[in-house]
Amino acid sequence: MERKFNIWRGSAEKGEFKTYSIKLERGMVVLDAIHRIQAEHSNDLAVRWNCKAGKCGSCSMEINGRPKLSCMTRMNEFAEDDSITIQPLKTFPIIKDLVTDVSWNYKQNKMIPPFKPRVKKNGEDHVMYQQDVERIQEFRKCIECYLCQDVCHVLRDQDKKERFVGPRFMVRLASLEMHPLDRGDRIPKIKNEFGSGMCNITRCCTDVCPEHIQITDNGIIPLKERVVDRFYDPIMWIYNKLFGIDTK
Amino acid sequence: MDYSDIQTIEHDVLVVGAGGAGIRAAIECASKGLSTGIISKSLLGKAHTVMAEGGIAASLGNVDSRDNWKIHFRDTMRGGKFLNQWRMAELHAKQAPDRVRELEEWGAVFDRTDKGLINQRNFGGHRYPRLAHVGDRTGLEIIRTLQDFCVHHGISTHMECTGLDIILDGGKVSGLLAYWRETGRFVLFKAKAIILATGGGGKAWKVTSNSWEYTGDGLGMAYRAGAELMDMEFTQFHPTGMVWPPSVKGILVTEGVRGDGGVLLNSEGERFMFNYIPEKFASETADTEEEASRWLDGDREARRPPELLTRDVVARAIKKEVEAGRGSPNGGAFLDIASRRPAEFIKKKLPSMYHQFKELAEIDITEQPMEVGPTLHYFMGGIRVNSNSQQTNVPGLFACGECAAGMHGANRLGGNSLSDLLVFGKLAGDGATDYINSLSGQLKCSNEEVGKIIKGATDILNRENGKNPYLVHEKLQNIMQTFVSIVRTGEELEAGLNKLQELNADIKKISVPASAQYNPGWNEALDLKNLIVTAEAVTRAALIRQESRGAHTRLDFVGEQEEGLEYNIVIKRTDSGMSAEKVRREDPPKELADIGFASLAELEGGGIGA
Missing domain, CATH: 1.20.58.100 (Fumarate reductase/succinate dehydrogenase flavoprotein-like, C-terminal domain)
Incomplete structure (x- = not known):
């Protein structure tokens, strides 16, 4: 059966949707369809992909308006007479066709102070219990597909990339702050530089996460709470003053 | 034409490939004070290492204290049918535990034992539970840990940059020409040493677990630069790839499914692996379902189930069952864990398998069996290197990880790849550093x-x-x-x-x-x-x-x-095209041969290779 695909073709300066018709087979995902278009109609159609199994987070795009991994979006999710519209992530500048410049994300990651482990006792192995690592293991499932970054209002609609690192890196910060071995303190930076206050908890990021990470509830809100405890709780304020904890 | 105005970037050492081996090599070079660059075809963190599921093999002995490097070494040699480079297998078994501990020191969060230590799971060909793991996404944990560590260590990462060919000056490495994917423009990397960490070439097959990147780039570039390739006939077909739907045929189903109790069944419901136990492994493999079940329940005296024989054996067995007309509807075998473990256990230990089947094949693996068949997964062969320095026969050219040959011999054990990446990534970094420190004179790229x-x-x-x-x-x-x-x-x-x-x-x-x-x-x-x-x-x-x-x-x-x-x-490469010839192996060092050929009883009794 022939199916119609409207695919964004072009560069940052100019572009348009082009329509392609191809035959589908049972079990195909959107990325398969794109590959078929690439082989049969347009050899130079630009698309990022790697593992084709939802593990690497390369093939993010917007499919009928939803940010999704194209390798995990089955064609039978759509009605048979639906035409499928595919465009690049809106939050990042287009390089070509479905490929966007996501280098901003790598810059955010680099700003985050690295993991700082406690010193091992007498050269013995670190001891951490499963129940204590489980909550950060959830955050470490992140495959960096940036779908959460794409859908975040602060980054997408308000374009405040200079004030908020986005859900992906809030989750990464949470994975460091809650790491049982970590001795770093990133709370002042989370408030001042990484913009924890910018998030208004609409949970759109959680909705699109292909790894089903509870980004907002388990990651961002606990960080917001830690910021509040440090900076806005009067009793904690006195405690922090007494023990010399950074509250700037 | 004059190419002197081409974009030029200079490093002491250039690493080609940003998977586990490449990043680990770059970290080593940078820590020794070298100016280090790394190029990758994809974005950082997307390399094939991310696909590794089951775990990283290291004889930490956290789950079974009888484990040690000698048993790991012996397992590796037996798995490789004794064609491995003895010294490489030795270095690997000895150094893997330190590489795993180092990852933890850099922020990796492995699953834990009851005592709070790094947990280890069973895998094919490994005598004891040996694979440190994080559910079934161990590769992701490793690459993310390395990636986040390396960005703070002064390594220049050049993403979506593909190497074309190595440039030599007087037979020595002097640079590499590459292009940026984004612009299509060329870039010349001037470097005193190059470390290839480009992975295998699975994309030569139709049914493969490999991504588009796996096109043997390092093998091609090394070959054209005059380096030798070795053991290329040994291509591993992983026994369990998805077989349906057609568009995902070949995608990996982790051996962890079998390590955690999954069994292989034919269309008659028979657990057929009992019929395929090779003589060499008979004394260490369960011969009844009853014994295999006891092993799964943790009986230390019971022998391992035959589903955990080495990958070559299991892959051929599935093929034979299909040929005999006892295959599954889509031409594979059934892999059943649903009837062996509770749903919660499966979702906890094998979360990404659960999602993979649910989303791509509409199968709930906690209720139904999977259909699986062999898929081209890994190259044991690759670029021939010196076992100690990881240098090729071309001065200044190094290789590590899947693109290098020697460590795995004729067949690789599951879990030995992630440890290979880290052990030999580090050693290649050491080798390149030593080489650069001994180098004198200027090198040119003509x-x-x-x-x-x-x-x-x-x-x-x-x-x-x-x-x-x-x-x-x-x-x-x-x-x-x-x-x-x-x-x-x-x-x-x-x-x-x-x-x-x-x-x-x-x-x-x-x-x-x-x-x-x-x-x-x-x-x-x-x-x-x-x-x-x-x-x-x-x-x-x-x-x-x-x-x-x-x-x-x-x-x-x-x-x-x-x-x-x-x-x-x-x-x-010769003037008349590609030559392939048999090259005589050296005799193994006596102490290693003693360990490799010892019986388990002898080895565990102590005394051998002490």
Whole structure:
């Protein structure tokens, strides 16, 4: 059966949707369809992909308006007479066709102070219990597909990339702050530089996460709470003053 | 033409490939004070390491204290059918535990034992629970840990940058010409040493667990620079890839499913692996379902279930069942964990398998069996290196990880790949550092060399009419899938070789008349130059090895031949084309041979190799 695909073709300066018709087979995902278009109609159609199994987070795009991994979006999710519209992530500048410049994300990651482990006792192995690592293991499932970054209002609609690192890196910060071995303190930076206050908890990021990470509830809100405890709780304020904890 | 105005970036050492081996090598070089650059075809953190599921093998002894490096070494040699480089297997077994502990020190969060130590799971061919893991996403944990560590250590990462060819000056490495995917522009990296960490060439087959990046780039570049390839006939078919739907055929189903209790069944519901236990492993393998169940329940006296035999054995068994008409509806075998473990256990230990089947095949693995079949997964062979320094026969050229040969011999054990990446990544970094420190004099990248490489790449864009790169690639995959498959015959290999040579002519006629900017068609055409070298090398080596050993099975030469242990097959470039010849192996050091050939009882009793 022939199916119609409207695919964004072009560069940052100019572009348009082009329509392609191809035959589908049972079990195909959107990325398969794109590959078929690439082989049969347009050899130079630009698309990022790697593992084709939802593990690497390369093939993010917007499919009928939803940010999704194209390798995990089955064609039978759509009605048979639906035409499928595919465009690049809106939050990042287009390089070509479905490929966007996501280098901003790598810059955010680099700003985050690295993991700082406690010193091992007498050269013995670190001891951490499963129940204590489980909550950060959830955050470490992140495959960096940036779908959460794409859908975040602060980054997408308000374009405040200079004030908020986005859900992906809030989750990464949470994975460091809650790491049982970590001795770093990133709370002042989370408030001042990484913009924890910018998030208004609409949970759109959680909705699109292909790894089903509870980004907002388990990651961002606990960080917001830690910021509040440090900076806005009067009793904690006195405690922090007494023990010399950074509250700037 | 004058190419002196081409973009030029200078490093002491350039690492090609940003998977586990590449990043680990770069970290080592940077920590020794070298100016270090790393290029990768994809974005940082997307390399194939991310796909590794089951775990990283290291004899930490956290779950079973009887484990130690000697048992790991012996398992590795037996798995590799004793064709491994002895010294490499020794270094690997000895150093793997430190590499795992180091990852934890850099922020990795492995699953824990009850005592709070790094947990370890069972895997095929490993005597004891040995694989440190994070559910079934161990590779992701490792690559993310390395990635986040490396960005704070002064390493320049050049993403979506693909190497074309290595440049030599007086026989020594002096640089590498590459191009940016985004713009299609060329860039010259001047470097005193190059470490290749480019992975394998699984994309030469149709059914493979490998991504588009796996086109044997390092193998092709090293070969053209005069380096030797070795053990290329040993290509691992992982026994359990998805077989349905067609578009995901080949995607990996982790061995962890079997490690955690999954069993293989044929269409008659028979647990057929009991019929395929090789003599060599009979004394260490359960021969009844009852004993296998006891082992799963933690009985330390029980022997391991036959589903955990080495990958070559299991892959061939599935193939035989299918050929005998006892396959699953889509031409595989059933892998059942649903009836063996509770749903919660499966979701906890194998979360990504649960989602993979649920979302791609609409199968709930906590209720239904999976359908699985062999998929091309890994290259044991690759670039021939010195076991200690990881240097090739070309001064200044190093290789590590899957693109290097020697560590795994004729067959790799699951879990030994992630540890290989880290152990030999580090050692390649050490080797490159030593080499650079002993180097004197200036190295040049000649204008002529640069021009030749650029012309070879731009010709594809300038040709008006020619072959479609995607269709040429498909043809290549069909040839390898048909003629150089999981079981081989001399006749088929000859036919395959002829077809590859015909295809070589097609590759020279590919045209992609469009701009070079982010053009996957052009990128594919350039990759094919390496993939065809890789495919030809595998085929030639497979033709010469007239025996069946490990992952290399010849229907016309059944079983291992004693003589087969006396040589490795080495491929190199000559004026008259590709040559493949048998190169005599050195005798193993006595203390290693004692350990490798010891019985378990002798080894565990102490005294041997002490």
